[in-house]
Amino acid sequence: MLEVKHLEKSYQKDKPALTDINFSVEPGTFVAIIGPSGAGKTTILRSLNQLIKDDGGQILLDGGDLRTANKTQLRGYRRQIGMVFQNYNLVERLTVIENVLHGRLGYKSTLAGMFGRYTEAEKQEAMTLLEKVGLEEFALRRCSELSGGQKQRVGIARSLIQHPKVILCDEPIASLDPASSQTVMQLLKDLTTEFNIICIANLHQIGLAKDYADRIIGIRHGKMVFDEDSDMLSEEILETLYDQNVTEELN
Ligand SMILES: Nc1ncnc2c1ncn2[C@@H]1O[C@H](COP(=O)(O)OP(=O)(O)O)[C@@H](O)[C@H]1O
Ligand SMILES: [Mg+2]
Structure with missing residues (x-):
């Protein structure tokens, strides 16, 4: 509560x-x-x-x-506490799944985060969350190619992977x-x-x-x-x- x-x-x-x-x-x-x-x-x-x-x-x-x-x-x-922003706060040049995985950064050392080291389980979960927000087919697209609504759904998946x-x-x-x-x-x-x-x-x-x-x-x-x-x-x-x-x- x-x-x-x-x-x-x-x-x-x-x-x-x-x-x-x-x-x-x-x-x-x-x-x-x-x-x-x-x-x-x-x-x-x-x-x-x-x-x-x-x-x-x-x-x-x-x-x-x-x-x-x-x-x-x-x-x-x-x-x-996950955050979702009006202007999405995504890294536009990175892929959708990379942006979702960024939600895990709070659990990692700075170095592991910097080198994009994510476990298989984290990648699986990112895909599951992308399915939930209806974007599984966009996992490997760059965020810059998405519409506003799609970007916000990535933002929501990113917040959820924080648990x-x-x-x-x-x-x-x-x-x-x-x-x-x-x-x-x-x-x-x-x-x-x-x-x-x-x-x-x-x-x-x-x-x-x-x-x-x-x-x-x-x-x-x-x-x-x-x-x-x-x-x-x-x-x-x-x-x-x-x-x-x-x-x-x-x-
Ligand atoms: N960083 C800041 N410095 C000074 N005043 C601020 C700052 N942020 C917000 N305010 C003032 O605090 C009040 C509430 O702002 P805010 O929480 O942004 O309102 P809302 O999100 O409902 O539009 C407003 O009067 C705003 O001008
Ligand atoms: Mg406001």
Whole structure:
């Protein structure tokens, strides 16, 4: 279980980016974080794996606090937390399978990683994951030849080969067309259940959040304004989140 308690962050004095964020998520749950631009969504995700130093609170992964972890412990936690990015963060000139295998780097010495030393078992698993994301035929293609949606599916396979307990996705579909967005959301939903992981995705698209996520957390000005099962998301609640009327996006 992932528990966030009283998380606080200010980048500048007297300008809180996050104020008293509290939520906990059980394995097998797909959570969408929605809210206007600048609300603090990325700050939450980056705090969860301690890519940025927050100012206070607790982040507990199966009871262990990431915020007080030492370097070695933090490295261990980060292996358990996969990341999926808006712009995929792939090495474009390398093949699809090499990019998936990069997800294993957190388990290797720098040297073994540098020389691309992967075990047969790791290569087998990379292929299995590529099948799961529907890209087994692309294993030996260079990533630069793939479409955006395909690249994001490589990014998801790369996060899964880490054997994560949690995957954090920062705007995973913001660069994709509507059809690829749906494919990626469906994949995240299915893999969350299949691998019994926690998936947390920052999203702009409220309609897709409602269609695919189990639960939606709304953030505004760095504060949680709701945390509900996605079926509970009503127009009234949405109006509390956005300044302008965006409820038509639900239709
Ligand atoms: N590195 C930074 N330095 C200073 N302010 C930042 C930095 N990153 C984000 N902020 C500010 O923190 C707030 C939340 O930003 P962010 O988490 O990126 O929001 P979102 O992802 O919801 O768009 C915004 O006001 C933003 O300007
Ligand atoms: Mg953001």
